[in-house]
Amino acid sequence: MNPGTTELQPDRQLIAQLTGFSRFARAQNFNVGIQESVDSQRLAASIDVTNRRQLRMGLKALICSSVSDWERFDRVFDAYWKLDQPRQNTQASIGGKAPRQAALADSSQHGDDALFDVPDANALDAKGASDGNLSQGGASKTESINTRNFDQLSNAAELRSMEDLAERLARRIRQRLLRRQRIDRRGERVDMRSTARTSLRYGGLPMSLSFRQRRRQTPKLVLLLDVSRSMSVYSYLFLRFARGILGAFKGADAFAFHTRLVHIGETMREPGRRRLREKMALISAGWDGGTRIDKSLEAFNRHYARNILGSRSIVIIVSDGYDTGEPEELCKQLQRIKRRSRRLIWLNPLLGNENYRPGTRCIMAALPLIDIFAPAHNLESLSALEQHLAGI
Amino acid sequence: MQAALDKMGQRVTDAGYIADQALLTSLWLMSELNRPLLLEGNAGVGKTEVGKILADVFDRSLIRLQCYEGLDVNTAVYEWNYQRQLLAIRRQEILHEDGLSEAQLFSETYLMKRPLLQSISGVQPTVLLIDEIDRADEEFEAYLLEVLSDFQISIPELGTIKASSIPLVILTSNGTRELSDALRRRCLYHYIDYPDYDKELRIVLARAPDIGANLAAQIVAFVQKLREQDLRKVPGVAETLDWTAALLRLDMKSLGDNPDAVVATLGCLLKTREDIDAMPAEVIHDLVARAS
Secondary structure (H helix, E strand, O other): OOHHHHHOOOOHHHHHHHHHHHHHHHHOOOOOOHHHHHHHHHHHHHOOOOOHHHHHHHHHHHHOOOHHHHHHHHHHHHHHHHOOOOOOOHHHHOOOHHHHHHHHHHHHHOOOOOOOOOOHHHHHHHHHHHHHHHHHOOOHHHHHHHHOOHHHOOOHHHHHHHHHHHHHHHHHHHHHHHHHHHHHOOOOEEOHHHHHHHHHHHOOOOOOOOEEOOOOOOOEEEEEEEOOHHHHHHHHHHHHHHHHHHHHOOOOEEEEEOOOEEEOHHHHOOOOHHHHHHHHHHHOOOOOOOOOHHHHHHHHHHHHHHHHOOOOEEEEEEOOOOOOOOHHHHHHHHHHHHHHOOEEEEEEHHHHOOOOOOOOHHHHHHHHHOOEEEEOOOHHHHHOHHHHHHOO | OHHHHHHHHHHHHHOOOOOOHHHHHHHHHHHHHOOOEEEEEOOOOOHHHHHHHHHHHHOOOEEEEEOOOOOOHHHHOEEEOHHHHHHHHHHHHHHOOOOOOHHHHOOHHHEEEOHHHHHHHOOOOOEEEEEOHHHOOHHHHHHHHHHHHHOEEEEOOOEEEEOOOOOEEEEEEOOOOOOOHHHHHHOEEEEEOOOOHHHHHHHHHHHOOOOOHHHHHHHHHHHHHHHHOOOOOOOOHHHHHHHHHHHHHOOOOOHHHOHHHHHHOHHHOOOOHHHHHHOOHHHHHHHHHHHO
């Protein structure tokens, strides 16, 4: 180590390089704010900057904020410091932008991206309109759309307003749940803290007692959506419903599955519709295929269940149950989920059909394990979900 | 800086912890920049241990806050000592003393300091270990954010208490819940992975010096192989050390000598019935053979 460099104020070129790196990292979706930039300068002032390894490790601790950041930091670091020039044009060429553009191109090829397609202004309008309908409660248009079967929706406008409703419904369910809890509040244990506080005015005698009740919390919802071909009529509606759930319930998470499992929770939280559409297009490659429920659930159990499921979790599987796998395997996986969560709900869009009997082998085998097996063919049946969630 | 790092590395090693350069850099940075360090990693890779070691290295006292669902201000920050307050009131009544004003009733005498308040109100700077922050509620996380950025705590009856010393803060997380971006940004970040063969061997030798180099190598090779299996709960370093201690008690010299003892002590490594069922004796014998 050269003792001179540690004491030295970082020179201008270095400051420029570090600032450039901060900007570069930000472009790669790292969480780099002004604080981090300032700290990286402080870091540079106190280490031997000619030692790349130290700089790398220092910046890594400073800039990363999750495992995925941790894993890709080295690549980003290398990409930046190898090209020893001020970065104007590299941002476009490395990582960040390119896949996104590919996604754009990709999504325009897909015919099915009506999904999140609504330009923002229109979306607001549609929202306002349906708002009016809902608050009037008995408005005839809402009424009819509430009980309309999902698979009978024909034109795009109907579909779109249905999607908006699904999203808003999810939020309303949460509001109802919260209100219910407030009404229910009754004491369970004496609360020393506030009892002591109120008894001060009686000279310390606990004349009136204050009670405390364990706060009841909203459940943690985990949605597992079947997006295979047999579900294609419904899947985009349920995706919107999932988006509503994710927005309304804090701990909620969502997955989509067909022959394999895709984690869509983070993506669906994307607030901008345009970016959401791009991201969805990226991850939805290969949807509309066959179904392997058991394999998908196994993947869920293996990679996610341990971290996501807990005593407050309610797992909601949305699927028609047409599966090519073995029922025994499915049962095994369902049992695992059941053991880790509080309740297991299976929503089946076909159940709304009067002629339908749950006859597929998979469903028959799984039925005993499912706490609630309910239809999900129209909005009314979806809002019945609130009843199931309230008692938990 | 390298000199400081080396010195720190030496002290950490002396304290019995094997840390790589990256972790040392993070630790050094957190003391330099006065920012909390968020440690993530699987269960049993030695996250909590880092806090203890840090207290050792900087010669500070360690204050630990174990988080759980429902953790609230009363258990994490402060609580009034009601019994004592009531006693004081009664005493004043009986003895007809004057002068117990409300201000006195809510003074530090009747304040019970919980870990967070303790850690910032001491004369000597401390090390604050906030363990498994992911188990606490989001509300608590938000509160913590406030404490960690300003290092001051408001108590309605008493006013704001400013930190008399800034603690070194370590947060650990198992990832049972996604932490908020705000908290992540506030912290330096370090991910501790399962150690590779060499590092784990050094850990075992550091923690159980009595074990022969031969057996230690076999143990580590076995555990490394075991981690590649399809298990529900992958054994961490803590499990390796447990198992080492168990084998030491059994006076084992080599795993190959007595594979049945390996099967019998497997409870140190595998913690669920499913995992034990998934690893029948033949598989274990095979793993032993490959490890030795």
